[in-house]
Amino acid sequence: MITAERKKFEEIRRMTDGAGNLLVVGCNTCVAVSLTGGEKEAGLLASQLRLARRKDGIGGSVETVTVLRQCENEYLDSISEQVEKADMVISTACSIGPQGLVFRYPTKAVVPAMNTNMMGYVKEHHVWTEYCVACGFCIIAFTGGICPIARCAKTLLNGPCGGSQGGRCEISPDVPCAWQEIYDRLAALGQLDTLKRILGPKKWNASSSGGPRTMRLEGFKP
Amino acid sequence: MERELTDSISRSSARPVPGDARLRPPCEAACPIHTDAQRYIQLVAENRPADALAVVRETNPLPQVIGRICAHPCEEACRRGGVDEAIAICNLKRVASDGAKAAGMGYEPPQAGLTTGTKVAIIGSGPSALGAAHDLALMGVASVIFEKQPEAGGFLRTGILNYRLPKEILDEDIDYIRRMGVEIRTGAGVGENVKFEDLAEEYDAVLIAVGLSESRSLPIPGVEMPEVLLAVPFLEAVNAGREVPGLGKEIIVIGGGNVAIDVARSAKRVSGGKVTMVCLEADHEMPAHDWEVADARDEGVEIVCSQGPSAIVGAGKVEGLQVKKCESVFDERGRFAPTFCETELSVIPGDTVIISIGQMSNLSFLPENGPAVNERGILIFDREQCTTTRRGVFASGEVVTGPGAAVNALASGKRAAIAVARYLGVDVNFSHEPVAIAGVPAGVAEKVKKAPRRKMPARDAGERLKDFGEVETGLGVVDGRCEASRCLLCGGGARYSQTKCIACLTCVRVCPYGAPWADKDGLGGIDPDKCQACGICFTQCPAKAIDLTVLSEEDIAVRTVAALKDSGGGEVEFGCWYSQSRVAPGAGFVSLPCTSRVSVWLLLNAFEQGAQKVFVSVCSEDDDGHFVHGHRQTRAAVTDAQTALEEAGIDPATIELRMEPELKCKKAGQ
Structure with a gap:
């Protein structure tokens, strides 16, 4: 799940300086599931903005609407009426949301209310951990199903490093050493031999350093 | 003046429960007249006896009588029985009528307007006859009751003694029906000084409700x-x-x-x-x-x-x-x-x-040409249509059902009223039978806070034998509210919208009772038998896919506006109707079943609606209160709302959490 955390209110409020009517657009998929940008949170942000603007004597309305996914044209089209009435749109989606809104509504001011942080696994209620950085070429078949790119602080392919102490990473005692986990897991599976295999250099050409990636599928097209 | 009924506690429309609209609290399903006991009990808990009585009256034409002598099958069915003891539902009906009477409310009958121009003769004046006449009047059909005794009431008057049912109480309930436009002729014995055949000729329909006299x-x-x-x-x-x-x-x-x-x-x-x-x-x-x-x-x-x-x-x-x-x-x-x-x-x-x-009944007044009786002298009768063998002649009550409780006779009379009205061309249908929500599962029952059933106070046995004065003296306001607050609000809790649900699992994770569930496809539901209506899932749902059946978010928002209007000074208190306590007596009061259902949005909304100061009460220092983790959620909502206010440049101290023990605890000296 993509997780995003809401920016500090003051930062959001400053972005809206000078704007009259505001529209807070929630996103009811990833950021709703990760409890920060769904319909409820969009409503709270709108309420908070109304209170702050009233206190500061700023006019203009603050409305709110939530779509199922801000990363799809059709859903963004469905709120065109509300968007047209607003002077500025505030998105509580991951950064795809506001960019999608910009693409769909090129003349409209759009600002993000969120800092997008990761693709996470829900360890427990209210706790997410990064398990994937979308490097474009998955190698976890060789690492016991544990990704060293996402979970090792140094992105090592041949860990652990000297900073691994008692199974923890030197960056924080709260962070487990991914390579220790890989080793323990392969040992448990009786597959430590896997670590002796010589692998070629990891393909990085599908990662994010080569400009924006596009995925296209073949097959039926409408 | 009757208070305006504004929200789901007060509305008369039947509330849906997840899954099946017919799924209702078992008290209502077991009640022969399907009184929405849960709703009036909650109104008693809120100390709104007149509104509670209005709910009773929706189905019950004899609220004071039935509130005293009912065989209360509702209590046998009550799901609280699976936790500790059933709710004293019958006694609470009396709390409603006693309280409304004390406030001078709830005893003015609707002026139905007997608009159909049709007229029914009803033979007998017991609960079945009175129930039929009352409901016919509501449907615009006039009726005349023929009673051979000097006073109306049938067995309620002649068979039930004053110490259980004071005569003046019976008189009041009958008088209410009379004031709806029902004519009652006493000393009019059919087969004695009134001929059955004359009734059959003169009236559009005849209802035989002579009971077992x-x-x-x-x-x-x-x-x-x-x-x-x-x-x-x-x-x-x-x-x-x-x-x-x-x-x-x-x-x-x-x-x-x-x-x-x-x-x-x-x-x-x-x-x-x-x-x-x-x-x-x-x-x-x-x-x-x-x-x-x-x-x-x-x-x-x-x-x-x-x-x-x-x-x-x-x-x-x-x-x-x-x-x-x-x-x-x-x-x-x-x-x-x-x-x-x-x-x-x-x-x-x-x-x-x-x-x-x-x-046994006395049917000697029936003429040769019917309605017919069988070989044992019992009236031949169609249970569904309430008809006899003679067109236009109907029957109800113990004469056809055999002996039973007064409320069963009432139910029979009400059913007959519909049958008669349909016969007379009124567009009305028999209502669907409700289906009871299943019992409280053992794992949930053990988490429900236990509370003893309040005993009906009664005069001392030696004292009461000296006269025919009423034995039971009524629960009174404080005990009545305590008793009402034991009600589990069956089916009144979470309802979720499948369309809005994003299958995030939040409700599954936060519910203390294990009511919500989801399968591998993300399809799920909230089991009404497990739900305790604490509201925690409602406050946490990120997609606003969950609302509460009794007192929804909108209802609470409406109450907030009303409370602000009441207070005049921009102060509002979100408090629990169960605790009977107030932390800010001068503030407008938003009465809730525990503050566990107060969401951050509801608090911010209070300020948007003009509040200068918001109080939120809890009744104990612990995490739970009335519900498991209830107070934990209240405190979290207050803290989050304070942070939001501070960020918006508003003093966070304008929301104040206060603790005030439940009145009933204080009363018990705890």
Whole structure:
């Protein structure tokens, strides 16, 4: 799940300086599931903005609407009426949301209310951990199903490093050493031999350093 | 002035419960007239007795009567019985009517407008007849009740004694129906001074609701003696305050039903002597309700079980009742088929015998050309359509259903009213039977905060025997609210929108009772049998896919605006109706079932609506309160709202969490 955390209110409020009517657009998929940008949170942000603007004597309305996914044209089209009435749109989606809104509504001011942080696994209620950085070429078949790119602080392919102490990473005692986990897991599976295999250099050409990636599928097209 | 009913606690429309619109609290499903007990109980908990009475009146034309003498099958069905003890539903109905009366509200009948131009003759004036007349009036159909006794009420008046049902209470309920436009002609005995055929001719329809007005006797030697009395005339005489000829000081009552109990308890009062009940059944088999038996025993009535009367003995006057041992009352199929040991005889000494073994109807007024009776003299009757063999003649109540509780007769009368109205061309349908929500699962029951059922206060047994004054004195406001707050709000909790649900699992994770669930495809639901209506899932759902059936977010927002208007000074308190406590008496009050359902948005919304100061109350320092983790959620919401206010440049101290113990705890000295 993509997780995003809401920016500090003051930062959001400053972005809206000078704007009259505001529209807070929630996103009811990833950021709703990760409890920060769904319909409820969009409503709270709108309420908070109304209170702050009233206190500061700023006019203009603050409305709110939530779509199922801000990363799809059709859903963004469905709120065109509300968007047209607003002077500025505030998105509580991951950064795809506001960019999608910009693409769909090129003349409209759009600002993000969120800092997008990761693709996470829900360890427990209210706790997410990064398990994937979308490097474009998955190698976890060789690492016991544990990704060293996402979970090792140094992105090592041949860990652990000297900073691994008692199974923890030197960056924080709260962070487990991914390579220790890989080793323990392969040992448990009786597959430590896997670590002796010589692998070629990891393909990085599908990662994010080569400009924006596009995925296209073949097959039926409408 | 009646208070305006604004929200889901007050609205009359039936509330849906997840999954099945017919799924309703078991109290309502078990009630023969399907009274929405949950709704009026919550209104009692909120100290809104007049609104509660209005809810009772939606289905119950005799609220004060039924609030005293009901056999309350609702309580047998109450899901709280699976936690500790059932809610005292019947007593709470009385709290509603007593409270409304004290406030001078709820006793002005609607002016129905008898607009259909049709008129029905109703024979009899018991609960079935009154129920039918009341509902017909609501449907715009006029009716005239014909009662042979000098006063209306049927068995409610002649058979039930003042100590259980004071006459003035019965009068008030009947008067309400009369003021709806129902005409009641007393001293008008059909078959005596009124001809059935005239009614059939003069009226658009006739409803026979004559009940079971005659006592059955026993074919045993000695019944002809003057000191042998029958239950119905005996009760009639006592009720009318007449002397009962032949009544001695050592009275034997034959029978083990509720009427026999009434006979015994009245005989005790009238004679001041010894009263012994003799019945066929063993103690646990007695047809009388346990609580009635207990009341009779409290008053010194002796009960001799498993004995069948074989002869009334005495030379010229009653000296005793000869009985034989009853070995079994029912056969293997549960039918009444008593067997006796003919050699095990004994004599119970006494100077009076009152036979109270059952009643029958008197249909001698029926003409030759019908309606027809069967070979046993019972009216031929269609249970679904309430019709007899003669077109335009209907029947209801015990004359067709056999003996039962007053509320069953009422239900029968109400059903007949619909049948009659349809016959007269009124567009009305029989309503669907509700289906009860399943019992509280054991794992949930153990998490529900236990609270003892409030006992109905009663006059001391020695004191109450001296007169016919009402025995039970009513729960009163504080105990009534405490009792009402025990109600589990069955089906009143979370309802979720499948369309809006994003299958995020938040509700599954936060519910303390395990009510929400989801499958591998993200399809799920919230089990109404587990849901306790704490509201925690509602406050946490990120997609706003969950709302509460009783007091939704919108309802609470509406209450917030009303409370602000009430206060005038921009102060509002979100408090719990269960605790009966206020932390900010000057503030407008948003009454909720525990503040666990206060969301951050509801708090911010209060400020948006103009609040300058918001109080939120909890009734204890612990995490739970009325619900598991209830106070934890209240505190989290307050903290989050304070942070949001501070970020918006508003002093966070304008939201204040205060603790005030529950009034009932304080009362108990805790």
